[in-house]
Each structure stands twice: as C-alpha cells, then as structure tokens.
Amino acid sequence: MLIILGNGRYTDSGTLASVAWVCASGWLLTSAWHRFFKARRWNRHGNDWRLPAMALLVIGPLQAVSWEISARLFLKQRGVMVDQFASELALGCTLMLVWTICYMLAAALRRASRLEAEALRLEILAKDAELRALQSQVNPHFFFNSLNSVRALMYEDVDNAANMVDQLASLMRYTLMSTFNGCVPLQQEMDAVRAYLAIEQIRFEERLRMHIEIEPGMAQVTIPPMTVQNLVENAVKYGVERRTDGSEIRIVVRQSASDALIEVANQGALLVNSGSTRIGIGNARKRLALAKGEQSSLDLSEQDGWVRATLRFPLAA
Secondary structure (H helix, E strand, C coil), X not given: CCCCCCCCCCCHHHHHHHHHHHHHHHHHHHHHHHHHHHHXXXXXCCCCCHHHHHHHHXXXXXXXXXXXXXXXXXXXXXXXXXXXXXXXXXXXXXXXXXXXXXXXXHHHHHHHHHHHHXXXXXXXXXXXXXXXXXXXXXXXXXXXXXXXXXXXXXXXXXXXXXXXXXXHHHHHHHHHHHCXXXXXXXXXXXXXXXXXXXXXXXHHHHHEEEEEXXXXXXXXXXXXXXXXXXXXXXXXXXXXXXXXXXXXXEEEEEEECCEEEEEEEEECCCCCCCCCCCHHHHHHHHXXXXXXXXXXXXXXXEEXXXXXXXXXXXXXX
16 A cells, blocks of 8 residues: 655655554554453453444544554654545544454354353253262162062071172172263173072072073173163062062163164063052163163063063164
8 A cells, every 4th residue: 555645755664664653553552452351351241332332432543643643753744634534534443343343253253162162061061960860769779679679588598698688789889880980881781680680589589580682792882870770670570579470581682773772571561550650761761861862762562471671772872
C-alpha cells in the first residue's frame, strides 16, 4: 500500500518507517487489549458485548490516532486532514472490530470443545457410578442366598458345610477383586459359577444336575462380573428348588455371527405370579447395557419345558 504525501510523492525510508510503526502499534494495541479483557475476565463464560463496544469506541480510535502520528512523524504530513483521519478512523474501528469478533469466535469454539469434553467425562463418571451401584446390589443378594445354603446344611453334614464355606470364601474373594472392574473375563466368571453350583449341589444332591459347554475361544470374552452367576442363581431358585425331581442347569457359551451368546437354561416354566420382583434380571440388563452398549440384550423365554435366559452382546464391545 502506498502512502501518498500532499505533493504526490513519497520517500521509501519514510514509508518503511511508517509501516513499521503501524505494525508495531497494532500489535501492541491488540496485545494490551487482549491482556486487559482477560484480566477483567470478560468473555469468560460467553460472548460479551463489551468487547466489540470497546473495539469500536476505544481501540479503533487509538489505532487511527497511531496512524495519524505515523503520518506526522515519518511522512512529514502537516495540518489536519479531516477526510483522511475519518478514513483512518473507519478503517481502524473496522480492523479492531473484526479482530475482536474473530477472537470471540475462536474463544467460543474452545469453550464449546471444553464443555463437550467435560460433558463426556461426566457421562463416563455417571455411567461408572451407576454400574458400581448396580453391582453393589448384586453382591448382598448373592451372599444372603449362599449363607442360607450353608445354614441349611450346618447341622446335617459338618464336612460338606465346611466345604461350602471354602467355596463361599472363593466366591467372596472373586467378588471383592471384581468390584473395581467394569468387566471380567468369562473364565473368571465361570470359575465363580462352578463354585456356586458346587455349594448348591451339596445342598440339593442329585436334584441339581449341571451341563456347561463353552465354545473354544470364548473363555476370554469379557462380561460384567456376577452376570452369569445371577442367571444361574435364578435357574436354581426357580428350577431346582420348585421341582421335586430337581432340574438340570445348562450353560452354553458360543459365538453367533458377530455377537457373543450366553444361554442359561433350567427345566421348568415361566411363572407369571411367582412373587418375584425380577430385580436381579432388571439389574443384569442395566449392567449389561452400561458395560456393553445398548445393542446388548437379556431375554427370558420358555420352550419345550425349558426356561432360557439368553444374554447377547457384540463381541467388539
């Protein structure tokens, strides 16, 4: 840009000095302006009308005055040129307003990004807290039933009662270790299930029969802790306990397309008015959805004299 003098000529040294002055003053003004409104905490929580107002009323005119000083110092301009100063004032106000608006937009984008990150962090914390709360509901229910089993046998067979206590200790160890884990390998869960069934088999003897089938490669699939055990517990309670001839408990784990499929089945029928609140099943559904996503499912069905609890979730989850 050429800066024209009153006689239509310009000097290279004067022009370069004027340009340097203008650039330096613009940088100093914007830096001081930036420090000022940050120190005052303007625009901290949202777009603040004071920023564009100050840019128009204060910073823009100061920039125009700086240009006028430059013209007098380096370009040897004399007198007051109203039209030129008006143009400089309009240009200075426009530049400072544009700079301020660009800063406000950039700050708004950063603020939105921080809020999104914070919302995601809070969502993860809330999800984790809900999962812990649901898991804490499972453990007392499970141990209450297990202690009842020990109590039922205590006066009948001391050796088997002691064996049940050992199995219960193993289960307690597993439960305490898995409390801080959102998911555990299926192999660990099945070890806990076998310990539980060993306790119940001492109690029910031949009335409780087991069949466990795990497809190769599925033992390391992760699931929320105590999920399968909760389904097995229901199968014992509503299958074995309610039938004089007992029931077989079948546990099948396999892959179905891209999903993991875990089925716990017992002989019997779905009881509509059994007095059960089905808290355990509802709890398991929520824990599964939180840990494995909304595509997971837990369904109860009855077919050919068997009640099946079918747990399905994506293997990639």
